Amino acid sequence: MKGLSIFLYEWKHFVRSPFKLVALLLFVVAAGYGLHNGASLYEEQLAQIQQIEQQIEEQREEYMAYYKEGKPGPENAPWIDMSTPFWSIWFNGTYHFKNPSPTMVYSMGQAEQYGFYKRVTFWASPYDADMTKEIANPERLQTGTLDFAFALLFLLPLLLLILLYNLKSMEAEQGFLPLIEVQTAAKYTWLLSRVAFYVGLVFLVLMGLLLYGASLTTVFTSAAGGFGQILLYSALYLLFWATIYYLLLFNGTTVMGNTLRMVGVWLILAFLIPAGVHQWVSIEKPANLMTDLIDATRDERQKLYDRPDSVIQAQLNDLFPEIVDSPVARDSSKTSFARSYSASAYVNELMKESIAPIEAENQVKNKLVRASYWFNPLTYFQNRINRISQTHYDDYQAYRDEIQGLIDRQIQTMVVDTWNEVKVDQEKFVDYHKILNTY
Amino acid sequence: MWQIIKNEWVYLSRNKTLLVVSSGFVLVLLVAVWLGHRQTQEQQQRYELAQKELRQQWENIDGMNPHGAAHYGTYVFKPAGLLSSLDEGVNNVTGKVLRVEGHVQNEIVYSEASQMQFVSKFGKLKTALLLQYILPLLLLFLAFHSVSSEKQNGRLKLLVLQGAKPSTLVWAKTLSVWSYGMLLLSLTFLVYLLFNGASLNAEVINRSLWFYLSYALYYFVISGLTVLFSARWQNATIALTSMLGIWMLWTIFLPNILLTSVEKWHELPSRNAFQAAMKEDRSKGIDGHNPADDRSKELEDKTLSEYGVDSLSQLPINFDGLVMQADEEYGNQVWDKHFGNLRKVFTQQKQSYQLAGILSPFISLQNASMGFSASDNLHHQEFLAQVEHYRRGFIKTLNDKHAYGGSKTGDWGWEADNDFFKSVPDYEYNSIALNSVFGHYIPDLLLLAGWSLLISLLLGVGTRKMQLI
């Protein structure tokens, strides 16, 4: 009861401190601005995806017209024959998108470091140059956009610092802490109640901000679970800092001493440890210059082409047992042509083999980062939030895996149908679209 | 004044807490310089190894059609600048690998940031991180009670009665705090020079000096403003909390908010729209791989009349090489136009952001630090332009060989020999001379100087009515 009374009275202390009020207001403005930035990126990505989908649809209509008009393809490109599976699939315009999650409003994470749309062809790879990020100012990318996660992870500890820095130490400095001790008989319950008030206040502010963020996108209708998770992690993060600050206040006796210690802890946790870990990982596993992938796309690929036909055929047969007894396989006059159309299949295998070590190396780096979580809480929380907002490395890895899956399916369909001499008409063209565009 | 500064230094040197904090900071600073140096070395080795490997592959081409070689292409890797061990700037988020080939200007890809999950919002533990974020805080902690403590214990009255002017006192306090910052900054440079002694040259020294000057000005602003607050406010706690508020505003809030805002004020196109526009413009030129293209026909007629022959087969040269080069040159114009527009937007963004230095000297410092370390976007764009310049020469050499190397039109099976490929020059990175880009950083330096001047004025004016008790 007494604790509750202290808790409620803290409101008076709070509203009489302009410095604290301004700090809270600034935090709300910054976090609100961050939410709008997140929502804006979400909207931009959605709009971009819609625009590309529309472009693809228009192009598909154009190509569909060849079937309707009974033409093999564009007049100025006589080598194109839309009745073959190869060209029909090529012009089917398969794109794969990483649709942004509505929870992106809370964290942009690594969304700006990767592409989110990709044309899938037989020759594509998840590491193609068109998988690169959107055009953006690198200085802004380096500084980072102010999103809600930034406000939560970096500004919230500062806000809490400002709200708590003079609790107990002010009374101690002014000499009336003994009076409080005499009155309350439980100094630490008194301090705890006061800290709890600010934790409650900040939690309510966070809740309000999260609800506001949810109203900017479609969090409640399509990612309600994400809202719950972000609320949970926000609360845990708030408690984490409140506990640290409580312990510092518990032991501190002067306002200055407390402020310096609190700022010190913030600097260590927010700056020095993550930066140190980043530097360490960078030295342990420096940036990959992708020379193996380059070799695969040039010399290794050439070596594949230069193999004898029998070796190539054997590999194709291994990859696609369906073609072994296909009509083309039985007609030696057609095999050479079909084999050349199937080249992307074995190149794709080569690319997959070259990509595997790159991704394994990236995972080693991620493992190193994860190993630091026990002393590097900020990085932990940021990555958790990135996961919730689906803007984490792993989300983009999953996206790359999906692209690879679609490439595999496209090649499989093209090769098997080519060797089975499937004639593509309008209906089949539409079928291809259905099969190759759904993941 | 000198006596007061000397006295301050005696106090600082006898303050155990300060000695412990300073020792810790110096230790972290030394570790950062060393790690930065190690990383740069490691990166440079990888860069050289990769570049060597690629060159070897190129030089091992026994025989290849020159246009085939243009498609085979080569790769350029972004090198780590020597000063990037001090301030990494944008290097973490920009790509590292750029494919150089015919027909197309590729984007630089595979940034370090994309190769792993999130680690740190403020980058790696580089010297700049400590010099920009931590050292100013140390100065702030040192200065916030420098005058107010004199006031609180009544010593200020005594000092003034002894003949010390309040302004002299405040200046002396400012200079002593500032000199502490300068000591740590100089120490950092000394260690940096020791690590990099072998690779120092006039350019690096020139850049380092400007880098040093920018930090010196910023530290003066921080020291002066904090001492001023300490003199104006009755209470040291108010001085500390106000200065911490300003530090947060300058360092955390404003750079983030303003940089995000300038990108909205001067909008960049989406990659899709940019590429579509490039494609659209490019389609208006020659299609090197389509003989039926109208513009190819025009060039054909022109070439035939130039050589006074009736058909391509009669030409003493390979017409395909000419078409390819014409295609390239048109593509280059398209690139110049579109990338020129992009660079224009980047420049507008940068200029607006530089103006934000009026609100926060930290922004000017950050710009100057990255700029003088050759790791900002401007240097990145210069690097891309350098590679594009190389690409044009590279492809032209191949197209010329295709056209005039002895083959005939349509002879796609013709191959240039190994000597030719060996003779094609490799890409060589020319570090960007500071003199050529210095003008871009004048606003940052002026703003830092302006802030210093303002603080000096405030130290003079603001202490005239300073309360002694």
Place this chain on the structure above:
Amino acid sequence: MIQIQNASKSFKDTTAVKDLNLEVGKGEIVGLLGANGAGKSTTINMLLGFISPDSGTVTIDQLDTTKKAAEIRKRIGYIPENVNLYPYLSGLENLDYFCRLAGLKYKKHELQEVLNTCGLQPEAHQQKVSGYSKGMRQKVGIAIAYAKKAAVYLLDEPASGLDPLASNELSDLLKKLAAEGATILMASHDIFRVREVCHRIGILKNGTLVKELRSEEVSANELESLYLEYMKN
């Protein structure tokens, strides 16, 4: 009732209190006189339960101040030398807050009554404490103890820095409290005020109670001579 029996307390090499024996009964005001470092504040702090004696016993109402600190603090009113309250709250709000800390909830008019009883002018009740004089703050300090219905009042240099009028008002208030049955122990440098307010006086020197006497036994001048004599020796 305050009882200190053979209490000693040392800090490192310094003996703050040595074999102290002191009793203060109900309705009694006892003053402790002594120079700086004589052990007055240590004695008060032992009674408050902030520090425990190295030896001997310190009790209030037969409860050990160290072991039963929480229980005892409910019965104590403490007025430090400087009653520094929350400057941004009014006198009334400060009183309300401190009462709530003690688990007491009063209506506004009851709080105003307490402040009036303790001599704070009604027009000052709603003013922020930042504008209060030291005497006004002391009155709020006493009001805090009074509102708590403290049985024991511990005052550490309460009149230090007060003007004669405020000091006089404080004396009257203490006498009134004693008359209502409060036990009051007051540490002070002010010989004349102690002589005027207290029933009994103790002189502390180097942590030892060197003299104990009733105030009616001596005049103010005699007390001063006696005090100076003890200090010189």
